[in-house]
Amino acid sequence: MAKAATRLAGRARLLHKARDKTKLPWEALSRPKQQLLFRLVGARPAEPQTPDFAPADVADWFMVSTQTARAWLAKWHEEDFAVPARGERRVRAWRLNEPFADLVRRIRSAVRDGAIA
16 A cells, blocks of 8 residues: 555656646736736627726725725736726726736637637
8 A cells, every 4th residue: 555655656746747837827927917817808708909997897806995906906007917098197997918918818819719618
């Protein structure tokens, strides 16, 4: 029994080493950023471009206050994850910065084409 366990542990180590270490682009993102990406993948799928979103959307999606949503968006803006959708003084709409917007467009295109179910 001990030999079988040792063999199994050795196999597991080999399989783990052999796994492709390439990370998908969103794996380095925080969980809220990942969730926002996938919210936008499903939002208005007929539109070819990545949809804009408001602090109220973020507040609704994450069940936080609009003040918290604005704070997150300000932080995401500093991190070049999100940018103002329009050049207003008071930002009311946001969009993802590249390359994240492109990632959403590619995933949406793959879903529309049936490459991803």
